[in-house]
Amino acid sequence: MTEILSVRNLSKTYPAQGKTLSVLNDINFEIQQGSTVSIVGPSGSGKTTLLGLCAGLDRASSGSVVLNGIKLDELNEDERARVRNQHVGFIFQNFQLLPTLTALENVMVPLELRGERNVKASALTLLEKVGLAARGHHYPSQLSGGEQQRVSLARAFSNSPKILFADEPTGNLDTETGQKVEKLLFELNRDAGTTLILVTHDLELASKTNRIIRLKGGAILNDSL
Amino acid sequence: MENKPLNISWLFLMAWRDSRKNKARLFLFISSMILGIAALVAIYGIGDNLTKDIDRQAATLIGADLDVRTNKSPDSAARKFTDSLRKQADAYSEEQSFPSMILFMKGGGTRLVQIRALSGNFPFYGDIETTPKSAAKTFRDKHDVLVDKTLMLQYQANVGDSVQIGKVNFRIAGILNQAPGQTGFSSTIAPSVFMPLRYLKATNLAQKGSRINYNFYYKLKPQTDVDAMVTRLTPAFERHDLDQDTIKSKKESTGRSFSDVTKFLSLVGFIALLLGCIGVASAVHIYVKEKMQSIAILRCMGLSSKQAFLIFLIQITIIGFIGAVAGAALGSIIQQVLPIVFKDFLPLELQVTISWKAIGQGILLGVIISILFSLLPLISIRKVSPLNTIRVSDHTESTSKDPWRWFVYLLIFGFITCFARLQLEGWRQTLVFSISLVIGFIVLYGVAAASVWLIRKFFPSSWSYIWRQGLSNLYRPNNQTTILVLSIGLGTTFICTLFFVQSILMDRITLSTSENQPNMVIFDIQSKQRAAITELTKSEGLPLIQEVPIVTMRLQEINGVNAMENKNDSIRKYSNRAYNRELRVTFRDSLTSSERLIEGKWQGQAQDTAHISLEQGYAKSAHLSIGDRLVFNVQGVMVPAIVGSIREVDWNRVQTNFRLVFPKGVIDDAPQFHVLVTRVPNAAASAAFQQKVVSTYPNVSIIDLALILNVLDEILNKIGFVIRFMASFSIITGLIVLISSVLISKYQRMQESVLLRTIGASSLQVFMITALEYFFLGSIAAFTGIVLALIGNWGLAKFSFEVPFSPDWLTVVSIFFSISLLTTLIGVLNSRSALNRPPLEILRKNA
Known part of the structure; x- marks a missing residue:
């Protein structure tokens, strides 16, 4: 298997009240293409910060992140945006659908951003896969939480990403709906052969991935690899 | 990594998609600039109509070729x-x-x-x-x-x-x-x-x-080619001291006068537009703030900062265009009523037709200005971090050091200056206008910021909860304090200035009505009538405050240079006007109480050559100074004189004052008429005395101070109506900015109100908090506007009109409460849905 993500000596600090607050400290790991990985840890352990750095949403204070062979720390924000559009998919705890776009349009956007045309059919296919083809013209405010997260799943897979980052994907859902979404997430991931990186508190969900990285106080406590 | 081309059509598509659910709000943004555009289109339109009508009716303006x-x-x-x-x-x-x-x-x-x-x-x-x-x-x-x-x-x-x-x-x-x-x-x-x-x-x-x-x-x-004929005959006209007007010259001079008026009114309308644009900028600022999360999501999916910026720029441009079209349409309707407003100033019958030129100018201006003023909040879009999707408000960089921000400020100032330059004569006036405007805005902005700071610093913690909550709303996040103080404050300044200037002018005249001051001038009295009219005045029990002989003359030579020589001299030393004007001169042996010698030596009785005294303004305009040798043509007789002294004259009195005073013993026997100044106790006595004088001496003319006051009042009312009409655009714009600000922040307010009601606040308490907040806002704005107007008009009274400034405090208080209560009323009316709806309905909606 080839390496899709490589994190080397990664640190992240923030200035706080005249001092420096260290959120991540000397993180190192590699992730192989097609694997599923969970990042777990207590609140404040740096999970979300790590996810943001790995996905190119933020710049590290030191160290490097190489995603699909591209050194993210050498890119500016717009170049990283192109990387995200080409290679990355996202699923968020609070769904993060664009409220002014319909469900179908939300799924179409990543493809349209690539400059692709006639993307409606493939977006509809994805909505069908998540069981929401009939709700394509509904706005997010007209959908339930579970439905919104399913649209979010369809959107995340719409640009056929190499790697998918999911931040507490079931954190805002009830148990039953959460389980349905989990099932769908792993199915889609398997079908597409995408690398999945999950950030979660939910150890049961984490146990469904190939590998678990435990964080504590900004450092790796344990890596199940 | 491949570099994607910018897909413009997709950006338009996204702009449209995003606007679908925000149509009403986007319309609110531009509503504040509609009236400004309307004012300008109406003025431009009427200016265009006037130009055409002056062209068409030029002959009737002069009545002859x-x-x-x-x-x-x-x-x-x-x-x-x-x-x-x-x-x-x-x-x-x-x-x-x-x-x-x-x-x-x-x-x-x-x-x-x-x-x-x-x-x-x-x-x-x-x-x-x-x-x-x-x-x-x-x-x-x-x-x-x-x-x-x-x-x-x-x-x-x-x-x-x-x-x-x-x-x-x-x-x-x-x-x-x-x-x-x-x-x-x-x-x-x-x-x-x-x-x-x-x-x-x-x-x-x-x-x-x-x-x-x-x-x-x-x-x-x-x-006949009239203008060619006039050009040919110009030397003859000059030789015989004749002026002339042709249809063409009358058309030009009338056109110029009205062009000046419409340009001035355009500037007044432009201020309303600028106010509206600040409203646009403020509304777009809030809109962009609310869009940060959506922008962050799009950035996560790979949208570049440039694309994000362009999506919203396209949206604002299109909505600005729609607003400009709406403003132009409204302006064309207002244009239909303008002839009624201007009827007293128009020398011709005005045919109002739709001016496509004015509409085009208005739309172009609307689009440019909506883009310019939206750029400030829009450039912050470039700084939205995708990290906001996982951590709200984590990483949006401050734009205060963004060089583009300063470039936009420069663009705005440049635009204002260029617009003003098109309306004004020279760059000096233009810069004075632009810089004054900027200073006005800075002062209002400063007062708004200082008010917020003072409220926070000296917050009255002992007040009851409702009062404290209403007051603290002025500095909470997303508050509208600055924008409302700016817009309503500037409108208030306009209104107050209008009242103050009117009262300064009236005061200047009525100063003279005080006890023992003359209030009637009788002039054109012939020498043979003088004794009889003096006697009549005395017999009526009226005082003879002043009795002055007047001799008319022209200046023939200055230091040996006559009018023709002066005109032909390439380095002209003296003013041509000094030669051409007819001078009304008196002779006496002493200064009057309204005169003060500032240079030279007063001569009361002529010795060899008369040493005359000049008023300082006249001396300056004619380029004359002490020792200059003059020759006057006193109705055919040449009289030499030397400039002996320069006087300062207080013109602010109902009495005779003169630019030139001769000593006694030179022109005492020249053909002359006389002026008599008296004081009548009341209107009835004035009418009776005037009737006696005019019926016996019909050639005599009388100026009654009461008449001057009436005429002045009427003129000020007529001018005031036009200015009030134009100022109303600014006031209404301020109110629209207020309405749109209230509506834009309604969602946030609704949540707060509902939360308050959920935890037990009564509708009355929530209503009181809202009403107090708007009353505070209105009163700060009105107070600031009034203070600005007071300072400006104090300066005007002291340095320009040279009268003590005593504003009518009753009017000031009335304006203060009117503006404050109107603001409160509008604020409360537009927030009523938050007060009336059941909390559960809104909580469900939010969930």
Whole structure:
């Protein structure tokens, strides 16, 4: 298997009240293409910060992140945006659908951003896969939480990403709906052969991935690899 | 990594998609600039109509092809010249006009009017409009006159009544409604009375030294090139001291006057537009803030900062265009009513037609300005971090150090300056306007910021909860304090300034009404009438405050240089006007109480050559100084003089003041008339005295202070109406900004209100908090606006009008409460849905 993500000596600090607050400290790991990985840890352990750095949403204070062979720390924000559009998919705890776009349009956007045309059919296919083809013209405010997260799943897979980052994907859902979404997430991931990186508190969900990285106080406590 | 091309059509698609659910809110953004655009389109439109109508009706403005005029009695050579022009004319008319008293026989009312004694069939183009219509023709052949409609109304006179002009009685043949080139405004200042020229001599009003204007009107043969003829004859006109107007020159001068007026009004409208644009900027700022999360999501999915910026720029541009079109449409409707507003200032009948040029200008301006003012909040989009999707408000960089921000400020200032330059004469005026505007905005902004700071610093913690909550709303996040203080404050400044200037002008005049100050000037008294009128004044128990002889003369030479030599001299030393103007001069042996010697030595009694005294303003404008040798033409006799002293004169009094004063013993025997200054105790005494004077000495004219006050009041009301009309655009814009600000922040307020109600606040308590917040906002804005106006007008009163500034505090207090309560009312009305709806409904909606 080839390496899709490589994190080397990664640190992240923030200035706080005249001092420096260290959120991540000397993180190192590699992730192989097609694997599923969970990042777990207590609140404040740096999970979300790590996810943001790995996905190119933020710049590290030191160290490097190489995603699909591209050194993210050498890119500016717009170049990283192109990387995200080409290679990355996202699923968020609070769904993060664009409220002014319909469900179908939300799924179409990543493809349209690539400059692709006639993307409606493939977006509809994805909505069908998540069981929401009939709700394509509904706005997010007209959908339930579970439905919104399913649209979010369809959107995340719409640009056929190499790697998918999911931040507490079931954190805002009830148990039953959460389980349905989990099932769908792993199915889609398997079908597409995408690398999945999950950030979660939910150890049961984490146990469904190939590998678990435990964080504590900004450092790796344990890596199940 | 491949570099994707910018897909413009997709950006448009996204802009449209995003706007679908925000149409109402986007419309609110541009609503505040609609009125500003409307004001400008209406003014531009009316300006365009005026230009066309002046072109079309130019001939009726002057009434003839050529108007030759002079303000001194034409000598035989000049007469010969004007007569020679008749040979080239199909028709000819002559007019002699001058101010004189008129006595209404029924009721005995007297009034200073402009007598226009006319021969021939003037006007040759257009009409003298009268009631009955036929009177305009018939009065010329009979012993009749036409009397201005304002006079007819004032003295309740009817057609057929008699008036006395000079020593002659005339029948009123008709009411004068309109004469060529005359406006409602001019008839307020000097109402006209037309009479046949052939009876002028009989009135005995045209005496030597009388201030008569002579006009010779020609209707030239059709093939005549009038302007070429005038150019050819210019040396002759100059030789005979004659001025002239042609249709073309009249068209140009009228066009120029109205162009100046419309440019001034455009600037007033532009201020309303700028206010609206600040409203746009503020609304877009809040809109962009709310869009941060969506932008962050799109950034996560790979949208570049440039693309994110462009999506919202496209949205604002399109909505700005729609707003500009709406403003232009409204402006075209307002344009239809403007002739009613301007009716007193228009010398011609205005045909209102839709001006596509004005509409085009308005739309272009609207689009440019909506983009310019949206750029400030829009550039912050470039800094939205995708990290906001996982951590709200984590990483949006501050734009205060963004060089683009300063570039946008520069663009805005550049745009304002360029716009102002198009309306104003020179760069100096333009920069003064632009910088004053910027200073005004900075002061208002500073006061708003300082108010917020002071409220936080000295927060009245002991107040009850409702008052504290209402007050603290002024500085909470997303507050509208600054924008509302700016817009409502500036509107208040406008309104107050209007009232203050009116009161300063009135005060300046009424100063003279105080005890023992003169309030009546009787002039044009002939030497032989002097003793009798003095006696009459005394017999009426009125004081003789001043009695002054006046000699008319012209300046012939300055230090040996005459008018022609001065004109032909390439390095002109003296003002040409100094030679041309007729001077009214007195002679006496001492200074009066309104004069102060500032240079040289006063000479009361002439020795060899008279040492005369000049008023400092006159000396400056004529470029004269101590020791200059002058020669005056005193009605044919050359009188040499030396500038002996310079005086400062307080013109702010009802009494005679002079630019030139001769010592005694030089012109004492020259042909002269006299002025008598007195004080009448009341209106009844004034009317009775005037009637006695005019019925016995009809050539004598009287200026009554009460009349001046009335005329001034009327003029100020007319000008004030136009300014109030234009200022109302700013006020209403301020209110629209208020309404849109309230509506835009309604969602946030609704949540707060609902939370308050959920935890037990009554509707009344929530209502009181809202009402208090808007009352505080309105009062800070009104207070700031009033203080600005007070400071500005104090400066105006002290340095320009030189009178003590005493504002009418009752008006000030009324304006303060009106603006504050109106703001409260609008704020509460627009927040009522948050007060009326059940909390559960909104909580569910939010969930």
